Amino acid sequence: MTERLSNREGIKGMANPTRYGIERVAYWLQRLTGLGLLAYLIGHIFETSTIVHGKVAWDKMLEFTQTPQGHIILTLVIGMCVFHTANGIRVMLGHGGIGVGKPGQPEYPYKAASLNYKQRLCIWVSIGLAALAMMYGASILFGD
Amino acid sequence: MRESIIMKIHYGTALGAVVLVAVHILMRMTQNFGQSLQYQNVIANYHFLPYALMLEAVLILLSVHGFNGLRVILLELKQGSGYEKMVNYGSLAAMAILIAYGSRTILMAGMGVS
Numbered sequence A: 001m002t003e004r005l006s007n008r009e010g011i012k013g014m015a016n017p018t019r020y021g022i023e024r025v026a027y028w029l030q031r032l033t034g035l036g037l038l039a040y041l042i043g044h045i046f047e048t049s050t051i052v053h054g055k056v057a058w059d060k061m062l063e064f065t066q067t068p069q070g071h072i073i074l075t076l077v078i079g080m081c082v083f084h085t086a087n088g089i090r091v092m093l094g095h096g097g098i099g100v101g102k103p104g105q106p107e108y109p110y111k112a113a114s115l116n117y118k119q120r121l122c123i124w125v126s127i128g129l130a131a132l133a134m135m136y137g138a139s140i141l142f143g144d
Numbered sequence B: 001m002r003e004s005i006i007m008k009i010h011y012g013t014a015l016g017a018v019v020l021v022a023v024h025i026l027m028r029m030t031q032n033f034g035q036s037l038q039y040q041n042v043i044a045n046y047h048f049l050p051y052a053l054m055l056e057a058v059l060i061l062l063s064v065h066g067f068n069g070l071r072v073i074l075l076e077l078k079q080g081s082g083y084e085k086m087v088n089y090g091s092l093a094a095m096a097i098l099i100a101y102g103s104r105t106i107l108m109a110g111m112g113v114s
Helices: A002-006 A011-015 A021-053 A055-065 A068-095 A117-143 B003-029 B039-047 B049-077 B081-111
Strands: none
Touching: A011 A021, A011 B049, A021 A055, A021 A068, A021 A117, A021 B039, A021 B049, A021 B081, A055 B039, A068 A117, A068 B003, B003 B049, B039 B049, B039 B081, B049 B081
16 A cells, blocks of 8 residues: 555656656657647637627737737647647557557567557657647748 | 547547648638738638538537546546546536537627627
8 A cells, every 4th residue: 555655646747758768758748738739729719709799809809819929829839739639640540559560479678569660750750740830830920 | 438438539529620620720821810810801700601610510529529638637647436526527517618608609709799
């Protein structure tokens, strides 16, 4: 019981992206971007609801959001969205057994077959796509 | 409901949302980004029934996916009968409130009520 409790790190354990390689970083980023996107969704629904109060309220809201800070937030949202989508598709395919390799006899140094180069490559591709989308988004937002 | 079915819903809503959000973003790109946010343009979007229906679908898909994701994160963090019940019902309630509030905007803007 004491040992079980001592192993319980709670939110600190979940918030720590280190110790288990790039797969752990992907797990951490997937949750972090998910929470960020949920926060943005709530904010976006609240922000767009001002349209029902007429043109003045809408323009006032635009003045508040269409600022360099607002554009930086939107650029981050674009990156989060692309990473969450690309990595989410990887996870979905993995749950379906696609790209996780074949089960085999465990042999030293006991590398998990599911964490193969395809999976790692997909994580890096997700990060790369997110970076590219952020650059493209920023060029449109700040190019206006 | 079984967790396996909930995960299928989670993945289904994710795939649906990816497609519809892409359409939603492309609609903003049909013209200059700043111009597309002008009051008349946004109101015209809400008055266009197929687009308004698509927005409603995006709202439902993203709310279900988002709050189920939050539920999964919270259940990974801590377990226990009372806590799990609270998280499950809390997520459902938050999901319903967000859908209701977003639908109100779509309906009111679409029907020109302000």
